[in-house]
Amino acid sequence: MMPPAAKLAPLVDPQQFRDAMALLAAPITVVTTRDGEGERWGFTASAVSSVSLDPPLVLVGVARTASCHRALTSAGEFVINVLTDRHREVAVRFATHGIDRFADRDFTQFPGTRLPCLPDANLLVHCHTWQVVPAGDHDLLIGAVAEVHPTAAPGKPLLWYQRGFHTAGE
Secondary structure, eight states: OOOOGGGSSOOOOHHHHHHHHTTSOEEOEEEEEEOTTOOEEEEEESOEEEEEETTEEEEEEEETTSTTHHHHHHSSEEEEEEOBGGGHHHHHHHHOTTSOTTTTOOOEEOTTSSOEEOTTSSEEEEEEEEEEEEETTEEEEEEEEEEEEEOSSOOOBEEEETTEEEETTO
């Protein structure tokens, strides 16, 4: 078991860490849910990863300061929408604070649920919340994968690299 960060040798400066992570290309997703009152919530996320095959688990990093933090960590289920190069505007909209992120009506409901999803995403991953793990200034939302819906016509994946949106080969 690792000691708490406070007991470790001095850690890298947060800006230096941010600059280094800008060199790590990551797929762009929009993670969506509904709260107990039925309100839709979502945000643009690049901290999404598979965790386990048995059982199938994924994780999503959610900043505790995010407007959708409470909804995502308490809703019990969510959808990971894996974006394509056609979704740059969606990625920007869901990363913007203080707006209605669902205003443009590109979202429908994940089959058999009331969860919002982007029907032309490269992949839709419906998850039930397995665990929420505190990690620094974020919570790791670990989801048990209930269903996956890959698109019939995949597009080029949208990536986050050097603080901007890109596609492979750009």
